[in-house]
Amino acid sequence: MDSERLLCDINELNHLFRESASIETLLDKAVELVAERTQSAVCSIYLYNSEEHVLTLRASRGLNPESVGKVRLRLGQGLTGLALQEMQTIREVDASRNRNYKFFPGIFEERYKAFLALPIARGISKMGVLVLQRDSAAAFTAADITALETAASQLANILENAQFLLGMHEPHQEATPPPPTELKFVKGKIASEGYAYAPAMVIDKHRSLSSLLQRDFDTGCTLADFHKAAANTAAQLESLQERVEHKLSDAASLIFAAHLMILKDKAFIDKIVGRIEGGANPPAAIVEVAGEYIQGFLASDNSYMREKVNDIEDLAIRLVNNLISHSEEIEIHRNHVVVTRTLYPSDLLKLSSEDASAIVLVGGGVTSHISILARSLGMPMIISDTFELLDLMDGTPILLDAEIGNIFIDPGDEILEKFHSQQATRLTLDEQKKLMKPQTVTPDGTTVRLLANINLLTDLKLACALNCDGVGLYRTEFPFIVRTMFPSEAEQYVIYSKLVDSMKGKPVTLRTLDAGGDKILSYYHDIQEQNPAMGMRSIRFSLQNRAIFAEQVRAILRAGADADLRIMFPMISSVDEFCQAKEVVEESIDALAGGGIEHNNHPKLGMMVELPSVVNLIDDFAQEADFFSIGTNDFIQFTLGVDRTNESVADLYLPHHPSILRALHTVVRSAVQNGREISVCGDMAREQKYIPFLLGIGVRALSVDPAYLLRTQQTIAATSISDAEALAQSMLAQSRVRDVAALLEAQTVQVESVQNHFVRTGVSGQS
Numbered sequence: 001m002d003s004e005r006l007l008c009d010i011n012e013l014n015h016l017f018r019e020s021a022s023i024e025t026l027l028d029k030a031v032e033l034v035a036e037r038t039q040s041a042v043c044s045i046y047l048y049n050s051e052e053h054v055l056t057l058r059a060s061r062g063l064n065p066e067s068v069g070k071v072r073l074r075l076g077q078g079l080t081g082l083a084l085q086e087m088q089t090i091r092e093v094d095a096s097r098n099r100n101y102k103f104f105p106g107i108f109e110e111r112y113k114a115f116l117a118l119p120i121a122r123g124i125s126k127m128g129v130l131v132l133q134r135d136s137a138a139a140f141t142a143a144d145i146t147a148l149e150t151a152a153s154q155l156a157n158i159l160e161n162a163q164f165l166l167g168m169h170e171p172h173q174e175a176t177p178p179p180p181t182e183l184k185f186v187k188g189k190i191a192s193e194g195y196a197y198a199p200a201m202v203i204d205k206h207r208s209l210s211s212l213l214q215r216d217f218d219t220g221c222t223l224a225d226f227h228k229a230a231a232n233t234a235a236q237l238e239s240l241q242e243r244v245e246h247k248l249s250d251a252a253s254l255i256f257a258a259h260l261m262i263l264k265d266k267a268f269i270d271k272i273v274g275r276i277e278g279g280a281n282p283p284a285a286i287v288e289v290a291g292e293y294i295q296g297f298l299a300s301d302n303s304y305m306r307e308k309v310n311d312i313e314d315l316a317i318r319l320v321n322n323l324i325s326h327s328e329e330i331e332i333h334r335n336h337v338v339v340t341r342t343l344y345p346s347d348l349l350k351l352s353s354e355d356a357s358a359i360v361l362v363g364g365g366v367t368s369h370i371s372i373l374a375r376s377l378g379m380p381m382i383i384s385d386t387f388e389l390l391d392l393m394d395g396t397p398i399l400l401d402a403e404i405g406n407i408f409i410d411p412g413d414e415i416l417e418k419f420h421s422q423q424a425t426r427l428t429l430d431e432q433k434k435l436m437k438p439q440t441v442t443p444d445g446t447t448v449r450l451l452a453n454i455n456l457l458t459d460l461k462l463a464c465a466l467n468c469d470g471v472g473l474y475r476t477e478f479p480f481i482v483r484t485m486f487p488s489e490a491e492q493y494v495i496y497s498k499l500v501d502s503m504k505g506k507p508v509t510l511r512t513l514d515a516g517g518d519k520i521l522s523y524y525h526d527i528q529e530q531n532p533a534m535g536m537r538s539i540r541f542s543l544q545n546r547a548i549f550a551e552q553v554r555a556i557l558r559a560g561a562d563a564d565l566r567i568m569f570p571m572i573s574s575v576d577e578f579c580q581a582k583e584v585v586e587e588s589i590d591a592l593a594g595g596g597i598e599h600n601n602h603p604k605l606g607m608m609v610e611l612p613s614v615v616n617l618i619d620d621f622a623q624e625a626d627f628f629s630i631g632t633n634d635f636i637q638f639t640l641g642v643d644r645t646n647e648s649v650a651d652l653y654l655p656h657h658p659s660i661l662r663a664l665h666t667v668v669r670s671a672v673q674n675g676r677e678i679s680v681c682g683d684m685a686r687e688q689k690y691i692p693f694l695l696g697i698g699v700r701a702l703s704v705d706p707a708y709l710l711r712t713q714q715t716i717a718a719t720s721i722s723d724a725e726a727l728a729q730s731m732l733a734q735s736r737v738r739d740v741a742a743l744l745e746a747q748t749v750q751v752e753s754v755q756n757h758f759v760r761t762g763v764s765g766q767s
């Protein structure tokens with residue numbers, strides 16, 4: 001091939017770009033030219049849609065012209081999808097021999113064996129793939145690759161926007177969905193531990209709705225059937241709502257309220273009825289009217305309104321299913337592994353109320369609170385970047401092991417046997433109860449307080465059953481996050497009272513609202529912040545919205561009237577801020593006393609240590625605060641500048657970074673010297689390998705999710721303080737991460753012999 005000439009011709013393409021009447025013509029000319037210059041039988045351009053994660057064949061010289069616009073591949077699928085996923089050129093002498101090769105009937109590529117796929121990208125943005133094929137006698141050479149890689153990068157310049165523009169004026173229904181996946185195994189990131197073996201159910205609402213639109217609705221349904229389906233749907237939603245309330249009284253709110261409201265909206269119903277009376281098929285009428293509402297909501301600037309799209313999609317799918325299948329099934333997701341691209345807190349509650357087995361979240365990043373919520377709901381969850389999972393056929397058996405992040409698709413007998421035998425070694429709640437000792441003591445006789453982190457009231461069941469020493473952290477934001485409005489003082493009072501009462505006099509620590517950052521209140525956080533993690537969040541939000549803050553504090557003081565009550569402020573960055581928050585509590589106490597309302601007038605007031613600015617002032621804070629709790633999750637994030645929710649920097653999120661270890665040491669030493677209580681409530685407290693270090697620097701109280709209470713107790717019971725102190729000293733002496741890691745590695749042998757104790761059902765709070 002004449003590489004110099006080819007490059008010139010691509011330059012020539014830039015001219016063509018300006019002159020081509022349409023993008024299609026431009027792409028056709030491009031493939032024509034490249035095929036000719038490289039003497040390839042086939043030259044094709046696939047363009048990538050980064051929202052759908054799908055590559056579509058947009059132009060081809062040599063393949064069946066009918067296939068243009070129709071052949072679609074997911075990122076990573078086939079050699080073409082793989083080239084883009086890996087951002088690597090793939091060259092094969094006989095493509096069909098590669099196990100990633102994907103056969104598409106009817107496009108006639110099987111006769112060309114020599115294959116070359118070059119990713120087209122701009123910087124790190126994936127744009128498409130240039131594919132060349134020849135017959136086997138003329139395999140591609142290294143020189144071909146060099147020239148074509150340059151060509152691909154030049155193509156990137158002119159292809160920018162082409163995908164978008166083509167997508168705009170293309171009738172959607174022409175494209176065929178990507179072929180079913182042949183995936184067998186996927187490794188993902190654990191968001192909530194547990195296990196499930198159940199059939200898959202893929203939720204891709206946009207796809208479900210548009211495929212509903214494309215269906216031939218010759219169902220013979222009548223207007224009367226529609227009214228019946230609407231009544232059925234309302235009854236189902238009401239019964240689901242009741243179930244949520246029963247199961248999760250604090251979080252329930254009206255999560256199906258929006259659905260019911262839309263269903264009761266006369267304008268919505270009238271529009272559908274009008275269409276049916278005008279001759280439309282009832283299912284088509286539902287989908288069309290829902291589509292109009294969705295467009296309206298999508299146009300809104302308000303993120304809360306945009307979230308409503310989700311509810312309308314849910315509702316339309318449920319209505320149509322009721323209409324055409326007459327199914328009595330209300331728990332559509334019961335005993336299924338749900339595979340989905342989007343997940344709101346309300347979705348999680350819905351799926352939990354329907355008894356879904358587990359969730360695989362594809363592509364989406366996950367806020368830390370979605371993971372925490374999933375953990376509290378006992379819902380195993382894995383996050384994966386493998387978009388092919390969305391192509392799974394409903395009903396495909398899935399084995400999800402969210403203790404190590406493995407997803408097996410249609411697993412063989414051997415894997416299943418192993419899974420079942422592992423399951424048998426897991427403990428039931430009763431077995432855990434029997435193993436739990438009344439006190440947590442090290443082998444050399446030091447008592448450690450073992451507290452529970454409570455997110456939803458459902459966590460209390462296990463926490464109480466395992467007789468924890470109190471609540472070290474109640475994240476009050478959950479009742480706020482799952483609602484559609486700020487909960488009133490009365491609502492909060494009811495929730496907090498349940499928490500306090502269940503602890504029967506043991507210490508209870510309620511953290512005031514920690515909203516903002518990645519803990520979004522969809523009804524409030526309307527303004528897009530550039531840097532929400534460092535924005536108007538947490539205690540700053542409370543101090544700026546004093547009325548909301550004071551309402552919460554009053555509800556806490558009233559609920560904890562007779563309790564060993566501790567109020568903890570999150571994200572404190574300065575002594576001034578702590579004092580301002582303290583003032584709000586003092587004012588609230590005065591106001592309640594003035595009104596003759598029963599309340600706690602001597603709560604201990606403490607703070608989270610989550611920001612590096614606290615470390616240098618810790619002695620000063622100790623003059624003001626009664627206690628501290630170290631939130632390692634945020635402390636690590638802010639000290640190292642590593643987003644705790646960002647998968648791509650996860651390997652830099654290092655609890656054992658020397659700077660973290662030394663800061664923890666400084667904070668704990670100061671608290672102890674000043675006679676202040678100190679505990680650790682971030683995830684570091686429950687990670688077995690860090691527990692000896694924490695004990696070694698003087699921590700004597702750990703607060704963990706109830707599912708980890710037994711394991712943490714057993715780890716402490718296996719760690720003598722003298723060993724822990726020696727280990728901590730050596731760890732603190734290191735300046736390099738790798739040297740600390742080596743020390744941890746050497747000590748974990750002993751700690752890891754302590755078994756993992758998840759309850760057998762995989763459910764933490766509800767077993």
Ligand code: PEP
Nearest residue numbers: 631632633634681682683
């Ligand atoms: C922490 O930051 O460690 C913590 C316990 O708080 P949260 O995870 O709720 O941010």
Ligand code: MG
Nearest residue numbers: 610631633634
């Ligand atoms: Mg935090």
